[in-house]
Amino acid sequence: MSNIFEELQAAVINGQTAKVQEYTKSALEAGETPQAILNEGLIPAMSTVGEKFQKGEFYISEMMISARAMYGGLNIVKPLLSNQNIQSKGKAVVGTVQGDLHDIGKNLVCMMMEGGGYEVIDLGVNITPDQFVSAIQQHKPDFVLMSALLTTTMTAMEKTINAIKDNGLRECVLIAVGGAPVTQKFADQIGADFFASDAGEAVTKANSLLEQLN
Ligand code: B1M
Numbered sequence: 001m002s003n004i005f006e007e008l009q010a011a012v013i014n015g016q017t018a019k020v021q022e023y024t025k026s027a028l029e030a031g032e033t034p035q036a037i038l039n040e041g042l043i044p045a046m047s048t049v050g051e052k053f054q055k056g057e058f059y060i061s062e063m064m065i066s067a068r069a070m071y072g073g074l075n076i077v078k079p080l081l082s083n084q085n086i087q088s089k090g091k092a093v094v095g096t097v098q099g100d101l102h103d104i105g106k107n108l109v110c111m112m113m114e115g116g117g118y119e120v121i122d123l124g125v126n127i128t129p130d131q132f133v134s135a136i137q138q139h140k141p142d143f144v145l146m147s148a149l150l151t152t153t154m155t156a157m158e159k160t161i162n163a164i165k166d167n168g169l170r171e172c173v174l175i176a177v178g179g180a181p182v183t184q185k186f187a188d189q190i191g192a193d194f195f196a197s198d199a200g201e202a203v204t205k206a207n208s209l210l211e212q213l214n
Helices: 003-013 017-029 034-054 060-084 104-115 129-139 155-166 184-190 199-213
Strands: 091-097 119-127 143-147 174-178
Touching: 003 017, 003 034, 003 060, 017 034, 017 060, 034 060, 034 104, 034 199, 060 104, 091 104, 091 129, 091 155, 104 119, 104 143, 104 199, 119 129, 129 143, 129 155, 143 155, 155 174, 155 184, 174 184, 174 199
Parallel strands: 091 119, 091 143, 143 174
Antiparallel strands: none
């Protein structure tokens, strides 16, 4: 790995947005492609951040600061990537379920998925089952990721899965659930494809499911 990517990764991990922007621009000037900047700089750095978070070495605040720094670079390469028509790993529709306004964890999931190379459609908060269904019809995602922070709104996850089934879309998407009160047992009960305990795990589990399918 070249020095510029080592520096870029370190800047993301350390949450240094200005440095991430500077190294991203330097890498482009040195002739590195936007895809290399993503694949050898920004994405592996966020994987390290996710691993550190899972091991308890990083707090949520540090993960958010790293994610923000990662966006500093991502925002520079994003337009160039779309110009190059480079395929993303897959598409994910993400939302906090009906009745629930908590969005910090959902935003982290969006950031980590984007950092992990996925195209993310962030529906926002208080998303009804019908809104999820419409988003699937419109965007044709590989994944639907739902977040709930209240025990009272976890039921909306099951309602959403049922609405997806009722509209004949269940076989078209992989469904994942997460959020503080959500458990693997609950995910199994409602027929989700996977549960992720944190944003890093959402990416690693999405990656391994895609690998299994390909
Ligand atoms: Co609220 N709230 N809140 N709240 N709030 C909790 C969740 C609560 C546990 C606090 C408590 O009582 N101890 C409690 C829920 C109790 C319960 O249901 N068991 C609670 C309550 C009761 C309420 C209100 C009802 C309070 C009231 O008005 N009486 C109200 C409800 C509003 C509503 O949603 N309709 C309410 C409101 C709010 C605020 C608006 C003030 C604010 C939200 C601000 C915002 O999100 N923009 C708020 C906050 C901040 C919290 C706490 C303190 C922190 C939540 C948070 O952001 N954590 C929370 C207490 C707590 O959790 N300790 C609490 C940080 C975030 C990074 O973690 O979202 O868990 P989290 O995300 C994690 C993982 O869960 C996972 O990844 C993230 C980490 O990587 N993850 C996913 C999340 N979504 C995922 C989706 C995936 C995968 C992983 O998809 C596959």
